[in-house]
Amino acid sequence: MIKGRVWKYGDDVNTDVIFPGRYTYARMEPEEMAKHALEDLDPNFAKEVKPGDVIVAGKNFGCGSSREQAATCLVAAGVGAVIAKSFARIFFRNAINNGLLALEIPEAVDAIQPGDEVELDPEAGILRHKGKEYRFPPLPEAVLEILRDGGLIPHLKKKLAKEG
Amino acid sequence: MGRTIIEKIFAAHSEDEVAPGKVIWLELDVRSARDFAGANVVKRFRAAYPGERVADPKKTFFTFDCNAPANTIAYAQNQQVCRVFAREQGIKVYDVDSGIGSHVLMEEGLAFPGATVVGTDSHLNILGAVGAFGQGMGDVDIAFAFRYGKTWFEVPHTTRIVVRGRYEYPVTPKDLTLFLVGKLGSRGALGRAVEIYGEQVEALDMAGRITLCSMATEMGAIGAFLPPSEGLWAFVEEATGRHDFSYPTADPDAEYIQELEFDVSDLKPLIVAPPRPDNVHEVSELEGERVDTVFVGSCTNGRYEDIRLVAEILKGRKVAKGVILKVAPATRRVWGRLLKERWLEVLHDAGAVITHPSCAGCAQGQIGMTGEGEVQLSTGNRNFPGKQGKGPTYLCSPATAAASALFGKITSPERL
Numbered sequence: 001m002i003k004g005r006v007w008k009y010g011d012d013v014n015t016d017v018i019f020p021g022r023y024t025y026a027r028m029e030p031e032e033m034a035k036h037a038l039e040d041l042d043p044n045f046a047k048e049v050k051p052g053d054v055i056v057a058g059k060n061f062g063c064g065s066s067r068e069q070a071a072t073c074l075v076a077a078g079v080g081a082v083i084a085k086s087f088a089r090i091f092f093r094n095a096i097n098n099g100l101l102a103l104e105i106p107e108a109v110d111a112i113q114p115g116d117e118v119e120l121d122p123e124a125g126i127l128r129h130k131g132k133e134y135r136f137p138p139l140p141e142a143v144l145e146i147l148r149d150g151g152l153i154p155h156l157k158k159k160l161a162k163e164g
Numbered sequence: 165m166g167r168t169i170i171e172k173i174f175a176a177h178s179e180d181e182v183a184p185g186k187v188i189w190l191e192l193d194v195r196s197a198r199d200f201a202g203a204n205v206v207k208r209f210r211a212a213y214p215g216e217r218v219a220d221p222k223k224t225f226f227t228f229d230c231n232a233p234a235n236t237i238a239y240a241q242n243q244q245v246c247r248v249f250a251r252e253q254g255i256k257v258y259d260v261d262s263g264i265g266s267h268v269l270m271e272e273g274l275a276f277p278g279a280t281v282v283g284t285d286s287h288l289n290i291l292g293a294v295g296a297f298g299q300g301m302g303d304v305d306i307a308f309a310f311r312y313g314k315t316w317f318e319v320p321h322t323t324r325i326v327v328r329g330r331y332e333y334p335v336t337p338k339d340l341t342l343f344l345v346g347k348l349g350s351r352g353a354l355g356r357a358v359e360i361y362g363e364q365v366e367a368l369d370m371a372g373r374i375t376l377c378s379m380a381t382e383m384g385a386i387g388a389f390l391p392p393s394e395g396l397w398a399f400v401e402e403a404t405g406r407h408d409f410s411y412p413t414a415d416p417d418a419e420y421i422q423e424l425e426f427d428v429s430d431l432k433p434l435i436v437a438p439p440r441p442d443n444v445h446e447v448s449e450l451e452g453e454r455v456d457t458v459f460v461g462s463c464t465n466g467r468y469e470d471i472r473l474v475a476e477i478l479k480g481r482k483v484a485k486g487v488i489l490k491v492a493p494a495t496r497r498v499w500g501r502l503l504k505e506r507w508l509e510v511l512h513d514a515g516a517v518i519t520h521p522s523c524a525g526c527a528q529g530q531i532g533m534t535g536e537g538e539v540q541l542s543t544g545n546r547n548f549p550g551k552q553g554k555g556p557t558y559l560c561s562p563a564t565a566a567a568s569a570l571f572g573k574i575t576s577p578e579r580l
Contacts, residue, residue, distance in 0.1 A: 012350055012440070016548050024200070040550065060351040060384060064548060066286035067201065068302025089320075089355050089386060090286055094302035142187040142316060152304050153212040156312070 001121055002080040002101065004052035007038075007045060008114040011058035015091065017041040018062065018070040030076035037073040051078035054120070056112045058084065062091020071095040081120055083127070085109050096143055099151040103127075108134040122147070166415025168322035169389040170357040173297045173412050177280045184321040184421070194223055194274050195309040196283035198265050200230040200527065201302070203242035205284065206249045208307035219313035221254040225274070227265025227283070228258065232522040235530065263495030263521030264463050266290045266298065267374070271497055273404030277392075277411045282309050287463050287545065289387035292377040293370070294400055295411050297387060320357045320386045321421035322414075327362030329429030334577035336473075337372030338465060338543065338561035340364065342434040345382050346444030347426060354384035356421065359414060361391055364428055369395035371467035378464040379545050382441040433576050436559035439549050447564055447576040456555070457532075457540040458483070458569040459490045459525040460562055465543035466494030466521075468501050470562045475507040477566035477580060478514035484572030489516040490531045492524030525552055541568050 017040040019033065038045040055061075055074070061084040062070055071094035074082065081101035095102040101122055108127055112118065119128040125138040138144065149155035167175060171182050180188035195218075197205045209218075218224045226246045234240035243260065250257045258268050266288055269275040277295035281288065284306055291298030301315070309315050331340065344360070358380060368376065373390055380388035392411040401407055433447040460466075460474050471493055483489045491511055493499040499521050502508050508518055517531070524531040526544040534540045534555030543565050547557035560568070563577035 014548050016550050020550065028204070060354060063350060063384065064286065064546070066284055066300035066302060068204070068304060071302065086351065086354055088384060090300055090302070093305060097302060097304040097308075140185075140187045140318070146316075152308055152316075153208070156308065157212070 001119065002052060002054065003117070003119045004054045004080045005050065006112055006114055006116045006118055007042070007049065007053060007055050008112060009041065009055065009057040012060045012063055013041060013057050014064035015062060015067050015070040016064055019067060019073045021065070021067070024067055024069055030072070033069060033073040034076035034078070037077040046077060049077050049079065052080040053078065054080050054118050055082045056084070056109055057082065058109060059086045061087050063088035066090045068094045068098070071098050071100050075100050083109065096146055097152040099147060101147060103136060103139075105134055105136045165419060166417035168357065168414050168418045168420065169295075169359055169412050170297060170320065170322060170387065171418070172414070173278055173280060174317070174319060176278060182319055184319050187316055187318050189314050190280060190317045191314050192223070192282055192309055193279040194225065194269065194281040195306065195313065196225040196227055196265060196269065196281065197246070197306050198226070198230055198284050199228040199232065199239060199243045199246065201284035201306070202226055202246040204303040205306045205310065206245050208303050209249070209310055212307060213311050216311065218253050218255065218310045223313065224253070224255045224310055226250055226255065226257040227262065227268055228260045229262070229264045229523050230527040231530065232260035232520065234260065261496060261520070263493070263498070264466060264523055266463055267466070267494045270294050270399070271403055271495060273400070276400060276404055277409040282306060282315060286381055287378055289380050289385070290374060290378040290463055292380065292387045292389045293373040294396065295389065295392065299386070320355055322357040322359060322418070323353050323422040323424065324420040325358055325360045326423070326425045327360060327364050328425060328427045330364050330367070331428050331431040334433055334563045334580070335431050336561045336563055337368055337375040339431055339434045340428060341376045341379050342436060342444050342559070343428065343431055344426070345379050345442055346434070348383040350382060350440060350442045351384040353380070355386065357386050358383065358388045359390070360388055365390055366393050368393060369469060370399040371469035374467060375464055379441070382545060433561060433564050433578065435564060435574065436547060438547055438556040438558070441546055441559060447560065447574065450574045451576060453574045454539055455487060455541050455568050455573055456538045457488045457490065457534060458565050459492070459531070459540060459542040459544065460565050461490070461492030461494065461524045462526040462542070462544035463494065463523070464545040465562050466492060466498065468493075468498045470543065471498070471502055472507050474562045474566040475510040477563065477577070478570065479510050481514060481570060483515040483569040487569050487572045489514070489569045490525060491516045491518045492531055493521050495521045541565050541574070
């Protein structure tokens with residue numbers, strides 16, 4: 001279960017504003033990366049984000065480059081989940097592989113305002129916001145398994161150990 | 165039920181049921197990393213699989229193209245981290261003298277019709293140009309692909325696009341590409357594969373196929389696939405030395421989520437204005453705007469044919485006073501041919517500055533960035549704010565770039 005405060009953004013949030021290209025090699029440690037998350041979109045985000053906070057955005061979140069830092073900087077900043085109308089596909093898999101919940105719940109996005117509280121149950125496919133429940137199709141089981149284990153590498157390690 | 169092109173490629177590389185929406189395990193013919201993210205791939209690999217070997221060093225590659233040769237110590241360090249890892253593992257490195265990795269993979273015959281390829285380049289789906297599945301991914305994915313030779317992938321739906329009619333020069337493959345990006349928009353094909361058909365598409369040479377497939381990412385697509393063409397076969401046979409490839413084609417009863425049709429008979433030279441690649445206009449609408457810098461190159465328009473066209477236009481003339489024309493051939497092979505056929509001399513005489521094969525201005529790498537207010541015309545594929553510097557960036561064809569460099573302002577090649 002994820003519970004947090006909402007940071008709301010628009011359509012086409014691209015990887016250059018999620019984690020600027022100029023830092024991709026200059027800032028490689030998680031604490032450092034967290035300080036620059038969304039820097040060129042919302043300078044207050046990195047200063048004020050709290051663990052479990054949820055990013056809510058429009059269409060095509062994470063478009064642009066394949067840089068994984070766009071997902072890992074949000075993990076490092078403690079973001080609990082990203083909810084969007086849709087995701088750019090490379091960002092989506094970078095998120096899942098790093099254990100960051102990325103959910104497409106288009107019908108909920110417009111109703112949610114910055115600073116609102118939301119509650120998410122990814123396994124059951126339920127989003128709660130201001131007394132209203134939004135149902136969404138749970139992610140494919142293969143993807144949920146990766147998320148439960150905290151990302152692709154821990155997931156495969158566990159799987160191989162089991163088969164081992 | 166019939167299969168689309170991507171479904172055909174996936175079915176040949178997976179034991180799982182291939183159907184749109186299903187997550188499958190996909191066997192990979194090539195696993196690669198660039199200098200961008202390569203060091204992080206190595207770091208991830210060493211942390212997750214200490215002391216272990218890559219699944220198959222013969223199918224694993226590094227391609228250095230972002231910052232080549234390195235002009236920052238940080239990049240040099242990261243390239244060296246990759247080289248040391250490559251030596252330990254017996255992996256081939258296409259080093260800083262090679263050119264754009266995706267192009268090198270095609271020229272070397274490592275990406276061939278029907279192949280599956282992953283790497284740390286968000287434009288790796290450009291490999292659709294040779295009928296291969298290419299996909300850009302993050303560090304964890306690539307470290308995993310290095311170790312196990314496979315990846316998980318959600319089978320996408322496919323959109324079928326038919327382009328009716330033919331255009332004539334000075335309309336070029338880049339204009340066709342920008343036209344489709346404009347029609348579909350940045351999310352028009354989000355998460356889908358696209359197949360693009362039509363007489364004009366079948367007439368494209370290899371450089372044109374590369375240009376068209378290179379901007380699938382700007383439509384949000386997983387990748388773009390085309391029917392085979394004569395130019396393709398000549399290229400593939402030279403690259404691989406083989407004649408026995410069967411090109412993946414869609415079944416007549418393949419299922420598409422969407423079918424679109426466009427006519428390009430009246431297509432005019434197009435240009436993308438800031439701040440994003442789907443902000444497409446006819447060049448004539450923006451004619452006369454001042455241009456400070458013109459960049460010719462990138463995975464989209466860095467082929468021999470692209471740069472030769474610019475040289476042909478500039479032959480015996482000079483770029484406008486105050487305009488800097490930057491040229492970066494895509495690969496060492498392209499560079500060598502342009503040199504030996506003396507096209508680089510033509511460009512030099514016209515006032516161009518020519519750099520080594522690389523992603524150059526497109527990857528915050530070589531051949532300079534733009535300062536605030538410095539207007540750049542680029543043959544690249546993205547113009548998001550900050551990507552190529554502080555200045556506004558327009559995207560256009562090599563012909564439009566050359567015409568604009570001559571006059572120092574946005575100029576349609578129709579005026580030449």
